Amino acid sequence: MSTAPTKTKPVEERRNVVILFAGDSGDGIQLTGSQFTDSSALFGNDVSTFPNFPAEIRAPQGTLAGVSGYQLHFGSVEIFTPGDQCDVLVVMNAAALKANLIKLKKGGAIIANTDGFDKKNLRLAGYIDEADPLTDGSLSEFTLHSVDVTKMTRAALEGLTLGMKEKDRCKNMFVLGFINWMYSRGMENSERFLHQKFAKKPDLLEANLRALKAGYHFGDTSETFTTRFEVKPAPMPKGSYRSITGNQGTALGLIAGAQKAKLDLFYGSYPITPASDILHELSRHKNFGVITFQAEDEIAAISSAIGASYGGAIGITASSGPGIALKTEAMGLAFMLEIPLVIVNVQRGGPSTGLPTKTEQADLWQAVFGRNGEAPIPVIAASTPIDCFDMAFEAVQIAIEHMTPVILLTDGYIANGAEPWRFPQSKDLPGISVPTVIAIGDEGAAKHSVADSHDASGKFLPYARDERGVRPWALPGQPGLQHRIGGIEKQDKTGNISYEPKNHELMVKLRAEKVARIADRFKPIRLDSGPPEGDAIIVGWGSTYGAIRTAALELQAEGHSVAHVHIRHLFPFNKGLGPLLKKYQQVLVPEMNSGQLRQMLRAEFLVDAQGLNKIQGLPFTSAEIKEAVLNLLKR
Amino acid sequence: MSAVNGTVAPEKIDFSSDQEVRWCPGCGDYSILKQVQTLLEQSGKKKEEVVFISGIGCSSRFPYYLDTYGLHGIHGRAPAIVSGLRSVRPDLSVWMITGDGDALSIGGNHIIHLLRRNVDVNVLLFNNEIYGLTKGQYSPTSPEGAVTRSTPMGSTDHPFNPLALVKGADGTFIARSMDRDPKHMREVLARADAHRGTSLVEIYQNCNVFNDGAFEVFTEKANKPANTLFVEQGKPLTFANGTKGICIKEMKPRIIDIGPDFSPNDCWIHDERDNFKASILVRLFDDPNHEGAFPRPFGVFYVNERATHEEKLQAQVKRAKEVKGLGDLDALLKGEHTWVIE
Numbered sequence: 001m002s003t004a005p006t007k008t009k010p011v012e013e014r015r016n017v018v019i020l021f022a023g024d025s026g027d028g029i030q031l032t033g034s035q036f037t038d039s040s041a042l043f044g045n046d047v048s049t050f051p052n053f054p055a056e057i058r059a060p061q062g063t064l065a066g067v068s069g070y071q072l073h074f075g076s077v078e079i080f081t082p083g084d085q086c087d088v089l090v091v092m093n094a095a096a097l098k099a100n101l102i103k104l105k106k107g108g109a110i111i112a113n114t115d116g117f118d119k120k121n122l123r124l125a126g127y128i129d130e131a132d133p134l135t136d137g138s139l140s141e142f143t144l145h146s147v148d149v150t151k152m153t154r155a156a157l158e159g160l161t162l163g164m165k166e167k168d169r170c171k172n173m174f175v176l177g178f179i180n181w182m183y184s185r186g187m188e189n190s191e192r193f194l195h196q197k198f199a200k201k202p203d204l205l206e207a208n209l210r211a212l213k214a215g216y217h218f219g220d221t222s223e224t225f226t227t228r229f230e231v232k233p234a235p236m237p238k239g240s241y242r243s244i245t246g247n248q249g250t251a252l253g254l255i256a257g258a259q260k261a262k263l264d265l266f267y268g269s270y271p272i273t274p275a276s277d278i279l280h281e282l283s284r285h286k287n288f289g290v291i292t293f294q295a296e297d298e299i300a301a302i303s304s305a306i307g308a309s310y311g312g313a314i315g316i317t318a319s320s321g322p323g324i325a326l327k328t329e330a331m332g333l334a335f336m337l338e339i340p341l342v343i344v345n346v347q348r349g350g351p352s353t354g355l356p357t358k359t360e361q362a363d364l365w366q367a368v369f370g371r372n373g374e375a376p377i378p379v380i381a382a383s384t385p386i387d388c389f390d391m392a393f394e395a396v397q398i399a400i401e402h403m404t405p406v407i408l409l410t411d412g413y414i415a416n417g418a419e420p421w422r423f424p425q426s427k428d429l430p431g432i433s434v435p436t437v438i439a440i441g442d443e444g445a446a447k448h449s450v451a452d453s454h455d456a457s458g459k460f461l462p463y464a465r466d467e468r469g470v471r472p473w474a475l476p477g478q479p480g481l482q483h484r485i486g487g488i489e490k491q492d493k494t495g496n497i498s499y500e501p502k503n504h505e506l507m508v509k510l511r512a513e514k515v516a517r518i519a520d521r522f523k524p525i526r527l528d529s530g531p532p533e534g535d536a537i538i539v540g541w542g543s544t545y546g547a548i549r550t551a552a553l554e555l556q557a558e559g560h561s562v563a564h565v566h567i568r569h570l571f572p573f574n575k576g577l578g579p580l581l582k583k584y585q586q587v588l589v590p591e592m593n594s595g596q597l598r599q600m601l602r603a604e605f606l607v608d609a610q611g612l613n614k615i616q617g618l619p620f621t622s623a624e625i626k627e628a629v630l631n632l633l634k635r
Numbered sequence: 636m637s638a639v640n641g642t643v644a645p646e647k648i649d650f651s652s653d654q655e656v657r658w659c660p661g662c663g664d665y666s667i668l669k670q671v672q673t674l675l676e677q678s679g680k681k682k683e684e685v686v687f688i689s690g691i692g693c694s695s696r697f698p699y700y701l702d703t704y705g706l707h708g709i710h711g712r713a714p715a716i717v718s719g720l721r722s723v724r725p726d727l728s729v730w731m732i733t734g735d736g737d738a739l740s741i742g743g744n745h746i747i748h749l750l751r752r753n754v755d756v757n758v759l760l761f762n763n764e765i766y767g768l769t770k771g772q773y774s775p776t777s778p779e780g781a782v783t784r785s786t787p788m789g790s791t792d793h794p795f796n797p798l799a800l801v802k803g804a805d806g807t808f809i810a811r812s813m814d815r816d817p818k819h820m821r822e823v824l825a826r827a828d829a830h831r832g833t834s835l836v837e838i839y840q841n842c843n844v845f846n847d848g849a850f851e852v853f854t855e856k857a858n859k860p861a862n863t864l865f866v867e868q869g870k871p872l873t874f875a876n877g878t879k880g881i882c883i884k885e886m887k888p889r890i891i892d893i894g895p896d897f898s899p900n901d902c903w904i905h906d907e908r909d910n911f912k913a914s915i916l917v918r919l920f921d922d923p924n925h926e927g928a929f930p931r932p933f934g935v936f937y938v939n940e941r942a943t944h945e946e947k948l949q950a951q952v953k954r955a956k957e958v959k960g961l962g963d964l965d966a967l968l969k970g971e972h973t974w975v976i977e
Binding site for chain 1: 702708720721727975
């Protein structure tokens with residue numbers, strides 16, 4: 001068949017559309033969603049996605065607990081969030097409808113797989129007396145399209161030797177084909193994907209292709225659907241684009257940093273949701289000198305990374321809250337050793353095991369304060385999937401150039417979410433200078449000299465510092481630089497064990513000063529949008545970026561004097577932040593926690609910051625932020 | 636190094652650091668330090684290519700006393716630090732210093748994984764059956780009933796048999812020595828150093844402050860012959876000055892009297908490569924005070940040469956570079972599917 005958009009039905013143009021695909025966690029919803037996202041991005045739309053799935057791999061079928069969702073916002077305009085509410089809700093069963101109907105706009109479209117609304121499914125979803133919402137008129141304020149996806153998929157696959165179970169697994173491709181038709185998409189990308197995925201399984205390839213095409217044809221021929229839609233490409237800056245998730249961005253940023261520093265990358269990690277995809281991604285790139293080590297536990301993961309950094313690679317570890325808690329002691333060691341190390345926390349709902357697959361920003365205090373003794377570690381945060389790349393790169397840069405562990409905070413929302421990325425050229429990325437010490441008789445090998453790293457007698461001083469407070473990175477194997485380091489308090493300069501009271505105070509201060517001076521490298525603080533002074537400023541950090549930006553732009557368009565600043569450097573803060581906040585009457589800090597940044601801002605700058613706090617394992621909608629700002633402006 | 640064709644003795648290098656050694660006077664650690672220094676001096680290694688990694692405890696101060704590279708880590712985690720270091724630096728000579736508490740209690744998880752992965756490192760496990768640095772609590776190797784500061788009525792915990800644990804984790808070099816027998820220790824350490832893979836040497840080390848004499852039944856002249864068995868490759872297992880031996884009968888070890896009925900030829904001949912015999916050797920762990928107890932074996936019990944962890948890791952990196960070509964950052968950033976906005 002021709003996969004080019006046909007012209008048999010009228011086409012209406014839309015600026016932006018939010019589709020929510022929902023079904024059982026085994027229905028292949030994530031795949032349908034991510035494939036349509038890819039096609040939309042390739043077509044030139046701006047996109048933002050929000051996969052939302054249960055913690056269980058195959059939760060009980062048909063129940064509310066088992067519902068998996070994938071929300072996609074795509075448009076011919078700039079898109080910052082996956083959308084507050086959806087225009088189209090695609091549901092594979094009754095539970096998916098029940099769990100997600102609240103997210104559908106009044107007048108929005110429902111595409112329901114009728115086979116998922118039999119008595120059993122209705123009962124499991126908790127519809128009283130098994131009343132079928134598809135037929136009882138309760139959905140009258142929406143546009144309902146009932147489609148027997150299962151039946152039509154089976155019909156399309158008739159004659160294939162697959163079992164019924166395998167045939168039914170192709171339902172998601174029927175849906176993808178149909179949505180491709182509905183939004184006037186070509187099928188090339190979906191077909192190419194299937195050819196790659198099932199290259200070695202020709203019968204499954206044939207089945208999936210057939211289901212995909214059947215879905216497309218169904219749209220074309222069915223009388224239920226009278227109109228198709230078109231979302232034109234977005235006016236995005238010129239350049240080459242690809243689609244990227246936050247975890248991919250983090251992995252690529254880490255590799256790019258290591259490459260720019262000309263170092264091998266060692267990644268020590270223990271599987272944990274939602275950080276494991278970083279391990280998966282990195283393990284595919286060994287030809288970049290990347291070594292991935294799946295350690296026996298979280299403590300070994302970070303300790304092995306410390307060992308690798310000691311050996312001269314850039315050691316990296318990642319986890320989520322519970323795993324980060326286990327790494328705490330080793331973070332203190334890395335801080336005390338003053339060696340480069342990157343610790344990524346892909347935050348999830350806490351405390352304890354909490355909400356493994358849901359998002360939260362509640363580990364900020366853990367990152368900034370969570371160690372014994374005074375052990376300040378720089379903390380930076382990514383705000384979007386793309387920003388994960390930039391911040392991961394910066395984490396590597398700070399770690400190496402300042403000889404310190406660095407904590408990078410992302411979260412499940414941006415880690416799994418995807419957006420189009422105008423990827424950089426490697427030549428445009430900054431260089432990273434490694435504070436290698438010049439060994440006596442080894443001058444040729446030096447990359448960067450560290451002043452005064454030897455005493456008058458020529459003895460090496462592992463804890464001599466340069467003007468930024470940074471010590472030299474002497475590596476085993478370098479002749480004449482043998483030295484011992486450890487977690488015990490050390491004498492200034494020599495690094496020898498010292499319990500001398502004044503020396504301890506000096507060392508605590510020197511280490512803190514070194515970290516504080518990292519703020520010297522930050523660019524001047526920049527507003528994301530809004531006036532340089534005014535009635536209110538919204539201060540965000542991390543993944544709330546899209547919702548805050550959308551709300552701020554709307555408020556500004558409506559004439560309100562509201563600015564938005566997004567903090568990437570949480571410790572130390574940008575030096576311009578305090579003075580900036582004082583230029584506004586009100587300060588609002590939206591956070592997916594009970595007010596952790598808010599308290600830090602109040603403590604640091606004595607500003608009367610107000611909180612907007614959502615602790616539901618879900619990101620903010622822009623409407624929630626807008627409403628909070630408007631309420632604040634009334635005060 | 637100046638050792639060419641064995642005609643010139645290696646240049647003697649002093650491996651001791653300028654730091655004052657701070658163990659208690661009379662501690663068994665001094666003897667181990669001395670033997671390690673001597674071994675390094677005789678080994679022809681360069682100071683800069685040697686790295687000592689340790690955890691926490693009295694023994695773990697060891698790295699400070701050697702003029703090599705050293706990292707004094709955190710409690711129990713030295714195996715993990717070693718694993719990361721070796722992964723990126725297979726060129727170095729790495730030694731790990733640990734104790735019974737560090738390796739078998741807080742670091743128990745890490746030590747078994749180090750062993751199964753077979754990371755190339757020489758592990759010196761100083762076993763003194765007590766927590767010394769925290770001043771005298773029982774350790775995971777303290778015998779049941781041990782009266783210590785934390786067990787005034789005696790320990791209720793069954794102790795680890797460290798080398799049986801090592802064998803269970805598929806250790807590839809398993810040996811035991813003692814602080815009071817420097818010559819034996821030096822020979823065992825040299826063998827450990829020569830082995831590629833995780834070489835684990837358990838060293839009975841006397842803590843003369845908190846657990847004095849814990850091993851004197853094995854180490855002191857009067858008791859040593861009857862209670863110890865020094866195994867040597869290809870030699871029969873005999874002890875008590877050659878008057879007794881061990882044979883295997885019906886799959887079980889038995890003590891026999893060498894004399895009219897049995898000759899040394901009837902004894903079990905030690906073979907370091909024998910996996911099953913090694914499993915029995917590590918199990919000769921009787922309380923020496925019990926009637927008919929087996930003597931405690933010392934020496935190299937088991938050697939198995941399988942590929943090291945870092946060899947396999949580096950081989951994958953090498954293969955990836957051969958197959959995919961050296962990493963091209965621009966190609967990586969570009970990814971597989973791109974589109975252009977004009």
